[in-house]
Amino acid sequence: MPSSNWLFPGAIFLMIALICGCGKSPNLPDTPASHSHNPDNIVASGGVSQFFARNLVYRFDEDIVTEMPALDADIRMIKSGDPFVPGNADDFVVDIHRCDLGIDKASLEAIFNKYVFNFEGSPLSNLSFTFLDNRVKLAGKMKKGFLSIAFEAEGPILPNGSGQVVLRPDTIRANGVKVTSLMGLMGMDIATFINMRKESGVRIDGNDVVIYPNRLLPPPAIRGFVQTVTVNKRLMVLGFNDRVVRPVPTLPDPAARNWLLFYGGDVMLANTLMKDAKVQMVDMAPQDPMYYFMPLYKEQMVAGTMRYTMKGETISYVPDIKGTHFNPPAQAQSKVLR
Numbered sequence: 001m002p003s004s005n006w007l008f009p010g011a012i013f014l015m016i017a018l019i020c021g022c023g024k025s026p027n028l029p030d031t032p033a034s035h036s037h038n039p040d041n042i043v044a045s046g047g048v049s050q051f052f053a054r055n056l057v058y059r060f061d062e063d064i065v066t067e068m069p070a071l072d073a074d075i076r077m078i079k080s081g082d083p084f085v086p087g088n089a090d091d092f093v094v095d096i097h098r099c100d101l102g103i104d105k106a107s108l109e110a111i112f113n114k115y116v117f118n119f120e121g122s123p124l125s126n127l128s129f130t131f132l133d134n135r136v137k138l139a140g141k142m143k144k145g146f147l148s149i150a151f152e153a154e155g156p157i158l159p160n161g162s163g164q165v166v167l168r169p170d171t172i173r174a175n176g177v178k179v180t181s182l183m184g185l186m187g188m189d190i191a192t193f194i195n196m197r198k199e200s201g202v203r204i205d206g207n208d209v210v211i212y213p214n215r216l217l218p219p220p221a222i223r224g225f226v227q228t229v230t231v232n233k234r235l236m237v238l239g240f241n242d243r244v245v246r247p248v249p250t251l252p253d254p255a256a257r258n259w260l261l262f263y264g265g266d267v268m269l270a271n272t273l274m275k276d277a278k279v280q281m282v283d284m285a286p287q288d289p290m291y292y293f294m295p296l297y298k299e300q301m302v303a304g305t306m307r308y309t310m311k312g313e314t315i316s317y318v319p320d321i322k323g324t325h326f327n328p329p330a331q332a333q334s335k336v337l338r
Contacts, residue, residue, distance in 0.1 A: 168208055
């Protein structure tokens with residue numbers, strides 16, 4: 001969970017409009033392929049642990065990495081009685097209260113090519129993004145009938161006031177030719193087909209492309225209200241803010257620069273169950289952000305050192321994990337049992 005934005009899909013749909021024209025495309029199935037569940041529909045009836053972080057680089061999978069300078073969230077277990085286990089990403093939902101979640105171009109491209117538009121009959125493929133100052137340019141291929149059309153769509157990215165973000169393209173090109181009308185060129189068949197995938201994270205609304213950030217990412221599921229969106233040449237940043245204001249609990253290691261904190265609830269780490277847990281993971285290399293990948297939390301903790309306070313708090317000093325395979329520092333390799 002780091003700073004980010006999700007308005008890229010708008011360009012996608014815009015391009016569709018550019019290319020599509022009227023009439024039914026013979027390449028579109030009657031119904032789109034199924035997609036992962038909508039986090040908004042998840043009833044999380046289990047326990048809650050507060051989740052705070054500072055200077056965190058959070059990896060979702062081998063291709064998707066996000067940056068979170070600061071995070072205030074709740075981890076809600078889906079099933080009553082289950083403890084929070086960091087490696088079991090399908091068992092909980094992360095409700096974000098405040099976070100500037102940033103995502104770079106490569107990660108955005110992975111989201112849209114691997115998840116959003118990776119389904120049978122998808123009209124869009126080979127998507128790429130260019131970040132400008134508070135603008136995004138999306139390029140790719142659109143399939144219309146038996147034709148493959150190269151498209152570009154560029155425009156500002158804005159919050160819509162309902163927790164989502166909107167891409168409003170003002171420059172659209174199809175095979176290098178400038179196009180002015182989105183829906184007219186897109187064709188209702190493609191727009192309708194995309195909108196049928198209600199849980200995919202993208203919807204066409206007139207000339208707007210509405211993006212639902214909570215539906216774009218792989219597990220763990222996230223929920224939150226996006227209040228702001230900013231784009232620079234390196235990152236797209238989604239500003240989550242649901243107006244919940246609360247102080248950060250007193251840290252077991254208050255001098256730490258890069259850290260994450262699980263506070264309260266039942267937490268199970270390496271087969272050890274902690275009731276009313278207070279667990280702080282601290283970066284052993286504070287000169288850069290803390291790199292964290294939940295499925296490898298055990299390896300990360302074993303390669304570090306552990307301390308306990310008289311208050312029953314746990315402090316785990318850990319090395320960074322910068323990929324999906326862990327190569328512990330030389331001084332820690334003897335501690336990691338394979």
